[in-house]
Amino acid sequence: MKQIILSLLLSVSLFCHAQEEGNFTPSDLLASMQPGDKAALLMVHFGTTYDETRTRTIDAINAKARQTFPELELREAYTSRIIMRRLRTRGIDKPNPAEALKQLHADGYTHVVIQSTNIIEGVEMESLRRDAASLAALFKEVRVGTPLLYSVADAEAVVGILAATKPAKGSVVLVGHGTYTPSTASYALIDYMFKAHGWNDFHVGTIEGYPTFETMLAQLKAGQAKEVTLVPFMFVAGDHASNDIAVDWREALEKEGFAVNVRMQGLGELSAIQELFIDHARFILKHRMVDIMEKKAKYAAEKD
Missing domain, CATH: 3.40.50.1400 (Rossmann fold)
Structure with missing residues (x-):
């Protein structure tokens, strides 16, 4: 810590x-x-x-x-x-x-x-x-x-903060909103940075951008994960967290055989x-x- x-x-x-x-x-x-x-x-x-x-x-x-x-x-x-x-x-x-x-x-x-x-x-x-x-x-x-x-240093700081909140077991999937503009690369940066620091059980996916659900799912399977905690990568845990994450993504992962937990906590908390x-x-x-x-x-x- x-x-x-x-x-x-x-x-x-x-x-x-x-x-x-x-x-x-x-x-x-x-x-x-x-x-x-x-x-x-x-x-x-x-x-x-x-x-x-x-x-x-x-x-x-x-x-x-x-x-x-x-x-x-x-x-x-x-x-x-x-x-x-x-x-x-x-x-x-x-x-x-x-x-x-x-x-x-x-x-x-x-x-x-x-x-x-x-x-x-x-x-x-x-x-x-x-x-x-x-x-x-x-x-x-x-x-x-x-x-x-906004900067690489921002991403480093965020990765450090979130790594300190990791559950005792299982993988973490951070779910961002995503966007259709090139700035969706910010989510891929965070995903890459986690792994560059050795936190290979952190993955990032987005609802409306890249990395996609399928991208994230492929990483979970490659890492042979069994248990997953979904975490909103959003300032508030609102509609997207309650519906897209806690329902749609959870059900989709459970169908793939994963044990799924949901942490209903926005980044802003x-x-x-x-x-x-x-x-x-x-x-x-x-x-x-x-x-x-x-x-x-x-x-x-x-x-x-």
Whole structure:
């Protein structure tokens, strides 16, 4: 356990160093503010209609962010239109990112840091970045933090955290949502990294991307696994966990002869995972993302 914790701390340190050398540059947002300016942190979640998992994940990380950044006004937004619509019928209103940003502007906030609880740099992050860019003119500065898996160091940290939660026996199958974009490779990276560290009884599959169920199944059979624990590789254990994982994937594996357990626990319930997201928010407070054209121009000038 001590080795895993040390590895995690090293990974966070490497993340900061690698990002400063990559597409981020040091820039303290709070230090740039003038008298009368106001700063806010907008936590953005896909959302869930499951009250218990929301309490243990979304509400928990919001509370941790509020405690970590007392100098920032804490607001939240959801991105799933379906979830927001269902919650509204129960009297629970959650704004989307654009609505939350417009309200922050109306409330006089001049600087906004946006941190999502997305797992990968997929379509949800693309949509969020577009929302932020479309309303950036309303503020002096808007910064968007990175998802859980953005760098190799992020993946190393996540692998270390999850390895420490392994059941006493059997194999673990992490089930992600998946996507149709190239960012589905993030799941394959995690699968590969587990095995590179010698954790050959960890496998990754996705519901709507790659690695597929069939890919994961082939690995289980190759490893001659007998018992499997299915674990959501998602921030919350909501609809996908309750239906696709706990029912469809479980039944499919049982038909293949495996003894199957299901751990109904979203990644967001793990304190160490929450801390990684908080670290990403802390990082973006102190760094700004460099525009690719700015970076290319600087590189060319240095070579001339």
